[in-house]
Amino acid sequence: MEKESAMPKNTWVGDNLTDVKIKNRSLVLQLLKKRGPLSRIELARITGLTQPTITNIINDLLASNLVREIGPSETRTGRKPILLSVNDQAFYIIAITFTRQGFSIALTDLGPNILFRRDSRYSLLEDTDTALLELQKEFIHVLEYATQSLSLILGIGVSAPGPVDTETCTILAHSTFLLHRSLDLRKYLREYDLPIFMMSNADAACLHETWCGSAKEVQNMVYFMVGEDVGAGVLIDGKIYQGKHRKAGEVGHTSINIFGPRCVCGNYGCLELYCSTQKIVEKAREIGWFGGEPYFRSFLERGEQLTFRHIVEGAQKDNEACVQLLTQLGRYIGVGVVNLINLYDPELVVIGGEASLAREFIDRPIRQVLEERLLYREYITPQLLYSRWGEDVTLLGAASLVLDHFMAGELGRF
Ligand SMILES: [Zn+2]
Known part of the structure; x- marks a missing residue:
C-alpha cells in the first residue's frame, strides 16, 4: 500500500x-x-x-x-x-527511450548532444524478453564507447509511453502500451550502479524544452505530443505537473465524442482515436483501398508500408487527399489544444511528436479552431510553437531528465 x-x-x-x-x-x-x-x-x-x-x-x-x-x-x-x-563535456548521460516500434539508447553530454546512439527494432510490445536482452547488449555498446569516461557518467534517463511509475522506474502494465506485465527497469540495469530516472515521453519532451528549447524562461506551458500516442507534458510554476499518482497529462484519453468508437483504454471517442498519426495513416490506407485514391493505392499495390512521412511528402507535392487528411488532423489537434488551454491557461503550447513534421499543413487549421472555440479567445492569444527536435525529442528528453536532477544538485557532483 x-x-x-x-x-x-x-x-x-x-x-x-x-x-x-x-x-x-x-x-x-x-x-x-x-x-x-x-x-x-x-x-x-x-x-x-x-x-x-x-x-x-x-x-x-x-x-x-x-x-x-x-x-x-x-x-x-x-x-x-x-x-x-x-562545460558540456564535464559529464555524460545515458539516455534510453522506448516507442511502440523499438528503443533507442544514447550517450550524451550535458548539452544534451547525442554523441553515440544505437537504435533497435526490438519492441517491448512484441517480444518483451528479447527486447530487454537487446537493451542490455546495446547498453554495453554504449559503455564501450564511453570507456574513457565511465566515472563521468551521471546516470541513466529513461522515457517511455505511459503509464510509468517514476518513483520505481517501472513501465506499468496497461492496455495502452505494455499489456501483460509491469517492467521494473532497475532490475535490468542495476549492475552498473548508476542512478536511474524515468518519465513518460510527453513529460520528458516537455522537460527538454525547458532546458534547451523554446521554454527556457517559461513557467507555465503545455507540451502536446502528437505521434502514435497522444499525451501532454504540463509545466506549472516551473515544475512538471505529475499529479498524486504521477499519471497526469493523459489528454489523448479524454473523450471528445461519447458516441465514438471504443478506445483500448475503455473510454469512447478518445482524442487519440482522431489525431494520432497512426489513425491518419489508417485513414489514408482506407481511402487507397475503397476510394481508389491513386497516391495511396500505389503504396498498397507495391506492398510498401505507407507512413505518416509519405502523407506529408504527398501534401508537399500538392496531393489533395494528403492535404485534406492533414487539415483534418490539424483541426483535431486544435480541439486538443483548446481543451488544454481551457484547463491550464499556459503561456506557451508546444506541439511535438511526429505530427509536427506536418507543421506547414496543420498550423492554419489549429489556429482556426482556436479562434472559433477557445473559451477566452477575446482575452487570450496563446503562443503556439512547434518542437524543433523531431523524433529525437524523447531521447533528448530522457537525457534532460538526468540533467535536471544534476542541475538541482541532487547527484552529489558539485
Ligand atoms: Zn482512450
Whole structure:
C-alpha cells in the first residue's frame, strides 16, 4: 500500500549551510546553462548574490571543470569582462527511450548532444524478453564507447509511453502500451550502479524544452505530443505537473465524442482515436483501398508500408487527399489544444511528436479552431510553437531528465 504522509514532502525542512552552498552553485549553473554565456558581474546582478560570493562559486566550478571561461565580452568598451559558460563535456548521460516500434539508447553530454546512439527494432510490445536482452547488449555498446569516461557518467534517463511509475522506474502494465506485465527497469540495469530516472515521453519532451528549447524562461506551458500516442507534458510554476499518482497529462484519453468508437483504454471517442498519426495513416490506407485514391493505392499495390512521412511528402507535392487528411488532423489537434488551454491557461503550447513534421499543413487549421472555440479567445492569444527536435525529442528528453536532477544538485557532483 502506498505510504501517506500528513504534510507534503519538505514542508518543514530547513536549509543548513552546506545546502545553501549547493543551492547557490545550482542557481549559478542553471543560469549559465539557460542564459549563458554570462560574466561574473552579470551573474551577481541577476542572482542578487554578492560579487565575492559569485567569485567563490565560479572558482569552485572552474576548479571542478564544470564551468569554463570562453573569452572577453564583445559588447562593452573599456575593461571587458570574461564570459563564462557551462562545460558540456564535464559529464555524460545515458539516455534510453522506448516507442511502440523499438528503443533507442544514447550517450550524451550535458548539452544534451547525442554523441553515440544505437537504435533497435526490438519492441517491448512484441517480444518483451528479447527486447530487454537487446537493451542490455546495446547498453554495453554504449559503455564501450564511453570507456574513457565511465566515472563521468551521471546516470541513466529513461522515457517511455505511459503509464510509468517514476518513483520505481517501472513501465506499468496497461492496455495502452505494455499489456501483460509491469517492467521494473532497475532490475535490468542495476549492475552498473548508476542512478536511474524515468518519465513518460510527453513529460520528458516537455522537460527538454525547458532546458534547451523554446521554454527556457517559461513557467507555465503545455507540451502536446502528437505521434502514435497522444499525451501532454504540463509545466506549472516551473515544475512538471505529475499529479498524486504521477499519471497526469493523459489528454489523448479524454473523450471528445461519447458516441465514438471504443478506445483500448475503455473510454469512447478518445482524442487519440482522431489525431494520432497512426489513425491518419489508417485513414489514408482506407481511402487507397475503397476510394481508389491513386497516391495511396500505389503504396498498397507495391506492398510498401505507407507512413505518416509519405502523407506529408504527398501534401508537399500538392496531393489533395494528403492535404485534406492533414487539415483534418490539424483541426483535431486544435480541439486538443483548446481543451488544454481551457484547463491550464499556459503561456506557451508546444506541439511535438511526429505530427509536427506536418507543421506547414496543420498550423492554419489549429489556429482556426482556436479562434472559433477557445473559451477566452477575446482575452487570450496563446503562443503556439512547434518542437524543433523531431523524433529525437524523447531521447533528448530522457537525457534532460538526468540533467535536471544534476542541475538541482541532487547527484552529489558539485
Ligand atoms: Zn482512450
